Amino acid sequence: MSAMDTRTATIAVLVENEAGVLARVIGLFSGRGYNIDSLTVAPVDEAGRLSRITVVTSGTEMVIEQIKAQLDRLVPVHKVADLTVEGPHLVRELALIKVVGTGDHRVEALRLADAFRARVVDATTESFVFEMTGNADKIDAFCALMRPLGLAEICRTGAVAIARGTRQMAI
Amino acid sequence: MSATAMPTAPAATDHLSGAEVVLRALKDQGVDVIFGYPGGAVLPIYDALFQQNHIRHILVRHEQAAVHAAEGYARSTGKVGVVLVTSGPGATNAVTGLVDALMDSIPVVCLTGQVPTHLIGNDAFQEADTTGITRPATKHNYLVKRSEDLARVVHDAFYVARSGRPGPVVIDLPKDILIKPAPYVDAPKAEAPHRSYRPVTAPNRDAILEAVRLLKRSERPIIYAGGGVINSGPEASRLLTEFVRLTGMPCTNTLMGLGAFPASDPLFVGMLGMHGTYEANLAMHGCDVMFNIGARFDDRITGRLDKFSVGSKKIHADIDPSSINKNVKVDVAILGDAGQVLAAMIEAWKSDDTPIAKDAQLGWWRKIDGWRSINCLAYTQAPEPGAIIKPQHAVKRLFEITQELGRETFISTEVGQHQMWAAQYFGFDKPNRWMTSGGLGTMGYGLPAAMGVQIAHPDALCIDIAGEASILMNIQEMGTLAQYRLPVKVFILNNEYMGMVRQWQELLHGGRYSESYSASLPDFVKLAESFHARGLRATKLGELDDVIREMIAHPGPVIADICVDQKENCFPMIPSGAAHNEMILGPDQEKNAASVTDEGKVLV
Known part of the structure; x- marks a missing residue:
């Protein structure tokens, strides 16, 4: 490097x-x-x-x-x-993603959400709010898929991270 | 009444007001003087000050000067300087001083008044978001919102200001906190560590050994020492001197480090950097091992980074981990206090049996002596009594006459050409005798700094070497000198120009002297007299020595207006964007500056 x-x-x-x-x-x-x-x-x-x-x-x-x-x-x-x-560590981020739409788009959004293990935390007949956790790449990928399906709003926490195994960060 | 007569009496601290708690904490921290200016929000502290005799208050004429005075006090004593100002404009006026102390790592505690807690955020009269404004201007700051935190915060502030790499700390004190009763707590015992701030002071042994071996094997070594050595205390300067003499290596000092190693020692090659000596800069450029102790590879030192001492192994000892590998990648990093590092280096040097490259080092010294023989600080002073005074000569004579007199002498400066001439021609053999604004480059620093030095050293000779432009930036402090009968000497090298600006305009901007002429100057002699001081003037060489002697002999404050050659420039000079081996040595080579590229011009 x-x-x-x-x-x-x-x-x-x-x-x-x-x-x-x-x-x-x-x-x-x-x-x-x-x-x-x-x-x-x-x-x-x-x-x-x-x-x-x-x-x-x-x-x-x-x-x-x-x-x-x-x-x-x-x-x-x-x-x-x-x-x-x-060393090895976990990175997670939480996102709330609002998708607005009807018909096939709505069905497809729900199917993809299931594949990404996003949970539906709010629904109307014309919208879903999905909650998902993962690393930034996973959320990026999911958002990209939702874009043509009526992606309306994204809210992300930013990453939290912790070391794997017994390594600790304490005072 | 003796203390033992009332062994079980409750501490007399139960009914102290916040203001009294502040003063008691200051006293317990060893504070004997504070520099300040009153105002509405700090009236409770001023009232408490009035009713006690432990702490002396020096009333300045502007809050910026209070901070510089505290800096001068701190730099000349090694103690923490203390400032007291009011809310709003009191605090904002102090900001320049705080940043100055931050850049030069000077321990200062600044108490600022604040509007009462219930009014914070309401745009109250003389309210400013002081902690917000001073966050990047300080090492740390506090807003005391609860009386029970007050005493602890003051003690904490002193610890933070003086520990690790020192710096300024602000404590913002809402007025209601100062009026309400507050509990007093003693300063934590030395063995009780701070919760989160514990700088490393003891160096790593392996790094020390690696450094010593590198230096012993080195054929062309150099020791480059900065303000960290001074900040560590006089013992560190003594150890540096011992180490340099033990090793026989050349030593150069930064502007901040002058006095850390005796200027009169033959191993001293002078200051380095933009206006450093030819031999110091070429030795830095050509060395094979560089030992940086307590300096930070500042851009005034390195010049063009990609050509800075290419090919040398670099050892960097610093108390601040963020200073290491910031500008220049180093090979050996030593984290620790300069004094402790030097003590460990001396010990390791004596016990390690790596053979020393003696012959090669002798050759290196011959090379350095060759560079020295160029006599880069030479200037031409016409000898006739009627001749115009060269500014370099004025500083040189000032130095020589103070040497003759043998009085304890402290020098402060403003910022510009006169500052560089002072650094070049006034030799410092001891630390803590040289006060200058290095990092921030604050015009107006020198007079209040000298004031703070004089408060700390009432019998010493305190001289502010100034320029006629800089001095006007805090000239109001002549009033403070008069009030406290402080015999500070202001030695103005008056060339009727903001000289360094004019020099750059001459060298880099086609001689277009845009706004750099000091028009409508006051008559400095009359100005001195109106402030109850002595005013003197020298306009030709024949008057110079007499004016200097009279200035020093006068028991009160003096302004000496030394009218010097207006065209003189400060050399040697490494033009911006150039490398150490591309120095301009004198007027004959000024045309070389014309080759400075736009890339170079961008740099300040």
Whole structure:
């Protein structure tokens, strides 16, 4: 891999759940010109003091190393892990997809949803809302199939990710 | 009453107001002086200040100057500088100072007033989103919304400001929090680690050994030391000096690192970078192993990145992991405090038995001495008493006369040509004596910085080497000098131009001096007098020494207006977009700058 090749990195960041912490992380990316492909955040411990941020970004190896170092030196950041390089991991995203249509399109949409294990979470005679989880590619593929069938609206959470096996990220 | 007379008395902290808690926390953090400016939102703190004697308050004339003064205080003492300003404009005026401290890694705690919590977000009078505005301007910031967090936050702020790579920290204090009672808690014990921020200070042993072996085998080594050595404390500078003398390698300092290694030592090859010496830059360009300690491969240092010291092995020791491999890919990374790294390097150097490439290093020194013999800092000063003063000569004489007098001397600068001449012609043998705005390049820095230095060192000689344009950016601080009888000397190299702007326009923009002439200048002598200071002027060489001596001898503040050659440019210079070996040494080679490409011109 040459120095100019770019890659995608899925980075997990464990932070203090305090006011402004998300702004700090986002400001770091915008201020230094890094990409954010997606970002998710929620508290993850019982006391609600820790939040976990999953950010998917891309850049050259040097840029990604910079992103990790810059994140790690933020005062409220406990840990930074580059799941993409640290070993096998799971990435999941949740999407709600609204498809509007009648007749054959409607039947086809339902059939494809079944194949993709998308669940129907709302239905009218002219619409479905499908819920599906998966990695970004799977959701992309499903959305592409729905497009000619009346795809009306997409709502995605962005990726959450965790290492496989016993490896843990804790403070 | 002695403390033992009331062993079980409840802590007298139960009825402290928030403002009193803030002051008590400052006192417990060892603060003896704060620089500030009052206003509505911080009145409770000013009221508490009035009723105590532990902390001295210095009233500045502008909040930006309060931060620079705190920076000067911090840089000359190694302690955290403290600032107190009001909400809204008080906080926004402080922002330039905060970014300055961020770029130069200076520990500062800035307390800002805020509208009461119930009004936050309502566009109240003198409300600004201070934590939002200062988030990218600080190392960290806090908004205290609960009284029970107040004392902990102040202690936390001091820890963050001084730990790891130091920097500015803002604490935003809503007025109701300052008025309401708040519980006091002591600063956490040193052994209780911070919840999330624990910078690494002890270097990895294997990395140290690898670095030592590389350096020992090196045929053309160089040590490149920056402000991190100064920030680590005077012991780090002593260790750097020991290490350089132990190894016999050439040492260069960045603008921020001047004084970390004695300028008078024969192993010192001068400052490096855009206006660094020929020998320092060519040694950086031609070295085979580079040891960077506490510097950050800033663009002023590297010049054109793809031609920066191509082919050398690079060792980089820094306390900030994000500084390593940011601009320049290095071969050996050492994470740690500069002092601890240097101590480990010295120890490893002595115990490791890798043979030293002595003969080759002797040849390297012969090469360096050849570059030195070019005498890149030479200038031509006409000798007649009526001759026009060369700015370089003014700085050189200032240096020589202060040397003669032997007084403890601290130098600050503004930003521009005079700053580079000060860096080139004033030699620093000790750390913490040189205050300059390196990263942000803030005009108006020097006078308030000198003020902060003078507060910390009342008996020392504090000189702001200034330009006539920069000095006007914080000239109001002459009032502060008068009020506190601070004998700061302002030494203006007056060439009636924003000299560095004019130099770039001359070299890169066809001599079109767009808006760089300092028109309608004040009479600096009268200006000094109106601020209850002494005003002096030298217009020709014959007057220079007398003015310098009189300036130093006068017991109060002085402005010395040194009228210098308006056409003089700052050399050597690496033009933007050029490599280290493409330096312009003097006026004869100015035409080389004309070859700067648009790509180069884009760079600042």
